[in-house]
Amino acid sequence: MTAALPSSPPAAGAAKRQFLHDAAEHVRDVGHREFVRRALGGYYTSRDTQKARYRDWEQARDAASMAKWSAVNRLDELLPRFEAAFTANGGQVHWARDAEEARRIVLELLATAKAKAVIKSKCMTSEEIHLNQALEADGYGVVESDLGEFIQQLRGEPPYHFVFPCMHVRRDEISDLFGQHLGTPPTDSPEELTMIARRHMRRLYVDADVGITGANFLVAETGQISITENEGNARLTAALPRMHIAIAGIEKVVERLDDLAVLLPMLATAGAGQPMTCYNTLYAGPRREGEADGPEEMHLVLLDNSRTALLADAEQRDALHCIRCGACLNVCPIFKNVGGFTYGTTYQGPIGSVITPHLRGLKEWNHLSGASSLCGACTDACPVRIDIHHHLLHNRRNAARSSPDRLERIGQKLFAAVARRPWLFATGGWLFRKTLGLAKAIRPPVLSAWLATRDLPPAPAQSFRAAWKRRQR
Amino acid sequence: MTISLFIPCFVDQMTPQVGLAVATVLERLGHTVEFRPAQTCCGQPSFNAGYQDEARAVAIHALEVFAGAEAVVGPSGSCVAMMRVFYPELLAGTPHETAALDLAARTFEFGEFLVRKLGVTDVGARFPHRVTYHDGCHGLRELRLREEPRQLLRAVRDLELVECDEPESCCGFGGLFSVKFPMVSTAMAEVKAGSLARTDCDYIVSSDPSCQLQLDGWLSRQGKRPRTIHLAEILAGTAS
Numbered sequence: 001m002t003a004a005l006p007s008s009p010p011a012a013g014a015a016k017r018q019f020l021h022d023a024a025e026h027v028r029d030v031g032h033r034e035f036v037r038r039a040l041g042g043y044y045t046s047r048d049t050q051k052a053r054y055r056d057w058e059q060a061r062d063a064a065s066m067a068k069w070s071a072v073n074r075l076d077e078l079l080p081r082f083e084a085a086f087t088a089n090g091g092q093v094h095w096a097r098d099a100e101e102a103r104r105i106v107l108e109l110l111a112t113a114k115a116k117a118v119i120k121s122k123c124m125t126s127e128e129i130h131l132n133q134a135l136e137a138d139g140y141g142v143v144e145s146d147l148g149e150f151i152q153q154l155r156g157e158p159p160y161h162f163v164f165p166c167m168h169v170r171r172d173e174i175s176d177l178f179g180q181h182l183g184t185p186p187t188d189s190p191e192e193l194t195m196i197a198r199r200h201m202r203r204l205y206v207d208a209d210v211g212i213t214g215a216n217f218l219v220a221e222t223g224q225i226s227i228t229e230n231e232g233n234a235r236l237t238a239a240l241p242r243m244h245i246a247i248a249g250i251e252k253v254v255e256r257l258d259d260l261a262v263l264l265p266m267l268a269t270a271g272a273g274q275p276m277t278c279y280n281t282l283y284a285g286p287r288r289e290g291e292a293d294g295p296e297e298m299h300l301v302l303l304d305n306s307r308t309a310l311l312a313d314a315e316q317r318d319a320l321h322c323i324r325c326g327a328c329l330n331v332c333p334i335f336k337n338v339g340g341f342t343y344g345t346t347y348q349g350p351i352g353s354v355i356t357p358h359l360r361g362l363k364e365w366n367h368l369s370g371a372s373s374l375c376g377a378c379t380d381a382c383p384v385r386i387d388i389h390h391h392l393l394h395n396r397r398n399a400a401r402s403s404p405d406r407l408e409r410i411g412q413k414l415f416a417a418v419a420r421r422p423w424l425f426a427t428g429g430w431l432f433r434k435t436l437g438l439a440k441a442i443r444p445p446v447l448s449a450w451l452a453t454r455d456l457p458p459a460p461a462q463s464f465r466a467a468w469k470r471r472q473r
Numbered sequence: 474m475t476i477s478l479f480i481p482c483f484v485d486q487m488t489p490q491v492g493l494a495v496a497t498v499l500e501r502l503g504h505t506v507e508f509r510p511a512q513t514c515c516g517q518p519s520f521n522a523g524y525q526d527e528a529r530a531v532a533i534h535a536l537e538v539f540a541g542a543e544a545v546v547g548p549s550g551s552c553v554a555m556m557r558v559f560y561p562e563l564l565a566g567t568p569h570e571t572a573a574l575d576l577a578a579r580t581f582e583f584g585e586f587l588v589r590k591l592g593v594t595d596v597g598a599r600f601p602h603r604v605t606y607h608d609g610c611h612g613l614r615e616l617r618l619r620e621e622p623r624q625l626l627r628a629v630r631d632l633e634l635v636e637c638d639e640p641e642s643c644c645g646f647g648g649l650f651s652v653k654f655p656m657v658s659t660a661m662a663e664v665k666a667g668s669l670a671r672t673d674c675d676y677i678v679s680s681d682p683s684c685q686l687q688l689d690g691w692l693s694r695q696g697k698r699p700r701t702i703h704l705a706e707i708l709a710g711t712a713s
Contacts, residue, residue, distance in 0.1 A: 338660075412527045452655060
């Protein structure tokens, strides 16, 4: 499952074929779908309980989205401000245009640190740039310290859900996995499973030369990195090794420390139904004289990787507001029915379907925007008011312009021509009704896709327009 | 008031009784109902597929058909959302922008029109059955209708309204999505229909004939009960 470093580009349409294939496979696994739906069932209750504690959740959404809006629209001003403040705190910023440059920067930093062992906490940008594969290819030992990511690493799988990486794995499977890799006896207790990972991990924090983390927010005013986590592993990852490297997309910057007052609780509530995430830590540079702990060096890799292309698209720029809370996945009927791996992307679910075409190409990834009933549950769930499901429509429009499907375009032109001519439209409707029975027997392509799993009622003898005419007499 | 019926194309061809029921209820409330036969489709099949030039051409036709109408009322949250929400966006910056905004302000979903515009919740209907309401996503999230259909149902004599355990889940229709990604669409139907059926109701009430097509299509194939019924049919008293 672990994706290899991208070498040659895959054949055109490969991503779509893989999606259709995996989706068909996945929906057949009724037990798995039920398991995932039940796993997310509790989320609704806890989220709504926490939402009720806000004086006005909708106003909080306004405030959170304004904080992100004003930052995303002033990246040119805020990023240099952040860099200056971060540098003044003793850290060093490295700008990476793309995945390859980011990997190279990290590898060079590891070389200067003469590192052998690397420990990581949860970092989706590192998944985005396929960092682990690059590190392993260069002979570094890398261990994921987030429990879910650790489980996924042992399973050789990417995260299933970008906030709950192993939500699809049953407890007994985790117990077997630990038994196989760590030699521990089987257990059904979540606490014991956590303790197994914890005992295994403690030694690794001490042995690691470099700790790699992500970042939830970068505060321009103070030059601090804000990291949110539930397990305390990111604090150990950042503080114990000699060098701390954080990797973050450029859209993570916010202007003021005060912005976190709304963003941190909303991240927790929208994403996981928590009032606050257990640990929220602000890192302001490496260890200073007189301080008891902290790394000797602190680096931040600021990643573009096509984010500036999304920034240039004024219509969809708000997709950069995303704080990666995962709320849109949690409520998405597509995600719940096709599962996280089917997307074939770093970022699954609705927001992934919006941004992946920008990050990796519209032609190859537009099918994700098509794979939606446009129900809008995602947009309602988004704490920073990204217009997610309408952006799926925007991607569809852009794709129809830049790389239309020839057959579909002919069909659409024909449809529009008929729909502007009432008599032709009515005749077409009549023909449809009269031939529906026959068509059901012949099953042309579109109809057969419907009829494979669903019935279609017989056409009525009369159309509405005919019935109306008769009624008015 | 003279109310112009907006009959979605598949209501015209597949469920004419829903359009007639809408007319019956509005007439019973003392309004004049007209049907402009030049109307065709709202253009959503093109719009949702990304073919906006084609959708725009169809939308302009609809603007011409409904020009001057006092109020336009349709029995589908989805098609009304197309007119209300997406026409102004589609025609922004064109000479038709004003007409689109004007039509958007005069176009209503059937239940919405009764409750919000006419201020009516009790239309004198009786329906001695246990029912649950299926929220169509466009009605729920584009038009923000949640309470309106339920208010209308609660006022129906002898009707028992129960809620399902996934009230905000989509049925999976999604227009062309249902045939472009049939396996995903069907899985969604299975989840939502299952939730609706667990209420042990006699009927699933909907304000969207397209959701009805999807839910009934799946339930019928599975040989399961219940079936859907349009809100207008209950209020008109024409339900079989």
